[in-house]
Amino acid sequence: AQKVTQAQTEISVVEKEDVTLDCVYETRDTTYYLFWYKQPPSGELVFLIRRNSFDEQNEISGRYSWNFQKSTSSFNFTITASQVVDSAVYFCALSLQDQGAQKLVFGQGTRLTINP
């Protein structure tokens, strides 16, 4: 089966705390891509990052960082010094290569609430 599991349904922290969102995936493909998307209260889906299966380097972008570990099939997302504006639902996704397209399989999402 090819699927994405985000075990944390909801997380609530106080502003300025660090928070890590977990993502575990299953795939039989040797080449694949992993994504994180943010869905703020307004409802749109905002791309955050794409990582391919051959690149296990960690990525940092401002307060955001991602840890990709193939050995544990995990692609975790950490927000440092969280802010109220980070409140959103965050989705991890796995791409399936199909006839030249990337079909995305999404996890169920983690609702993150940052309290002032």
Place this chain on the structure above:
Amino acid sequence: DAGVIQSPRHEVTEMGQEVTLRCKPISGHDYLFWYRQTMMRGLELLIYFNNNVPIDDSGMPEDRFSAKMPNASFSTLKIQPSEPRDSAVYFCASSRDQFETYGYTFGSGTRLTVV
């Protein structure tokens, strides 16, 4: 770049009525995807097109759903007849090709309520 444009943003309709959702992908994007988001099932791929041709419609729930892409700049998702269980947010997304660095670009979605 105006992004992926979906219309309407909100649709409320009565059970049994026909509903048409519209999508304008980003110019130059060869792939167009329709997703549905519900609380129970999360984000599900319904169908996708490559160069206006439907490639995989295995996610379309049943015959009441149909999708078309008559040209590179327009796609529709039609539900006829609609049922209350079709209530969901429907997203359209587009991408250039399989090496799309930024993943998909999603539209803002259409929130459909069938009463």
